[in-house]
Amino acid sequence: MTRRVIQFSTGNVGRESLRMLIERPDLELVGVHASSPGKVGQDAATLAGLAEPTGVLATDDRDALVALGADCVVFTAQAETRPEEALADLCAFLAAGSDVVSTSFVWLVNPAGADAWLLGPVEDACRAGGSSLYVNGIDPGYSGDTLAYAALGLAGTATKVVVQEIFDYADYDDGDFTGVTFGFGRPADADPVMMALPGVVASVWGGSVRLLADALGVELDEVRDRWENWHTPTRIGCTMMDVPAGGVAAVRFAAEGVVDGEPVIVVEHVNRLTETAAPDWGYPPVGHTGVHRVRVEGHPGIEINSHVGLGDVATTHAGVVSTAARVVNAIDAVCAARPGVLTVDDLPVNLVGRVMS
Numbered sequence: 250m251t252r253r254v255i256q257f258s259t260g261n262v263g264r265e266s267l268r269m270l271i272e273r274p275d276l277e278l279v280g281v282h283a284s285s286p287g288k289v290g291q292d293a294a295t296l297a298g299l300a301e302p303t304g305v306l307a308t309d310d311r312d313a314l315v316a317l318g319a320d321c322v323v324f325t326a327q328a329e330t331r332p333e334e335a336l337a338d339l340c341a342f343l344a345a346g347s348d349v350v351s352t353s354f355v356w357l358v359n360p361a362g363a364d365a366w367l368l369g370p371v372e373d374a375c376r377a378g379g380s381s382l383y384v385n386g387i388d389p390g391y392s393g394d395t396l397a398y399a400a401l402g403l404a405g406t407a408t409k410v411v412v413q414e415i416f417d418y419a420d421y422d423d424g425d426f427t428g429v430t431f432g433f434g435r436p437a438d439a440d441p442v443m444m445a446l447p448g449v450v451a452s453v454w455g456g457s458v459r460l461l462a463d464a465l466g467v468e469l470d471e472v473r474d475r476w477e478n479w480h481t482p483t484r485i486g487c488t489m490m491d492v493p494a495g496g497v498a499a500v501r502f503a504a505e506g507v508v509d510g511e512p513v514i515v516v517e518h519v520n521r522l523t524e525t526a527a528p529d530w531g532y533p534p535v536g537h538t539g540v541h542r543v544r545v546e547g548h549p550g551i552e553i554n555s556h557v558g559l560g561d562v563a564t565t566h567a568g569v570v571s572t573a574a575r576v577v578n579a580i581d582a583v584c585a586a587r588p589g590v591l592t593v594d595d596l597p598v599n600l601v602g603r604v605m606s
């Protein structure tokens with residue numbers, strides 16, 4: 250069955266999902282939302298970097314898109330920095346009966362841990378429209394669920410699970426959002442960025458920790474977080490930004506599920522700008538600039554290293570493409586699923602869609 254789909258927003262992730270919606274034979278692009286005046290009125294193909302026009306023009310008229318009654322909306326608008334506005338857009342589609350797959354609102358990767366201000370309205374909207382919402386991505390998302398499940402499925406016994414993203418973000422052209430959010434470039438005496446404040450990392454990645462704890466039947470005493478900055482002794486110039494000497498050029502942070510004082514389920518990030526930064530913090534395997542890794546301690550002990558981006562595709566760009574693919578590949582299953590806010594556990598194990606045609 251061909252699903253009629255709307256792409257909502259054409260930023261880093263949205264451009265990639267838009268391209269998939271245009272190219273995939275099992276999906277029909279019926280609408281595109283863009284907020285920037287320069288994008289409104291442009292053909293979807295132009296916004297996706299494709300040559301052949303689709304005839305679908307970008308609009309900033311949300312209600313006109315809602316009225317199309319699409320089967321599904323791929324929602325990739327910036328949400329964490331403008332939650333109220335984005336939530337109103339998201340709920341308008343859900344309440345009108347369109348299902349939504351989203352990379353935005355990362356707190357909803359595990360809805361059980363989401364705050365009432367967010368979960369309440371989306372649950373109400375799903376109820377009103379008989380629709381479903383699925384939020385996922387590569388991290389948070391894949392690394393802490395599908396990848397971790399794959400590793401745990403090979404374990405006889407497990408005493409500790411560590412999920413890691415170790416990525417060199419130097420060539421990631423996202424200084425305005427990731428750069429600012431992670432605090433890259435800031436001097437040692439600057440106030441902590443929002444992400445480094447107590448509880449924030451646990452609110453974003455703690456959902457993955459709790460999802461694994463639930464799957465394993467582990468009762469956690471708490472989910473706590475930690476954050477470290479690494480300051481470069483010399484200037485670092487890279488695509489993400491120019492970091493002066495003394496500025497933050499790497500961060501390491503984690504959400505830790507704790508039992509009896511010991512972290513037993515850990516979701517950790519090491520993000521550096523160039524390989525010279527934070528030399529003591531661990532690296533991807535030789536030949537790679539990024540890895541999503543799951544390490545299970547126990548018997549026999551398991552480690553899976555997952556790399557996106559082969560050949561000349563930069564790992565950071567590949568992460569963005571795979572984040573988009575992660576939700577586009579779930580469209581058919583989400584359309585077939587029960588109404589409500591879904592997790593990966595509500596969907597079939599193998600979600601590949603018609604990626605080969």
Ligand SMILES: NC(=O)c1ccc[n+]([C@@H]2O[C@H](COP(=O)([O-])OP(=O)(O)OC[C@H]3O[C@@H](n4cnc5c(N)ncnc54)[C@H](OP(=O)(O)O)[C@@H]3O)[C@@H](O)[C@H]2O)c1
Binds near residue numbers: 354386
């Ligand atoms: N879980 C994961 O692995 C993962 C990975 C990456 C990103 N994410 C999440 O996915 C979302 C998108 O990330 P991104 O990197 O694509 O972000 P981005 O490049 O900043 O793009 C976000 C888009 O949101 C739209 N937008 C921004 N302000 C708006 C406004 N005032 N009104 C309406 N639309 C507005 C814009 O769309 P137009 O340009 O079309 O106007 C913008 O391009 C974020 O919520 C991010 O946290 C998750």
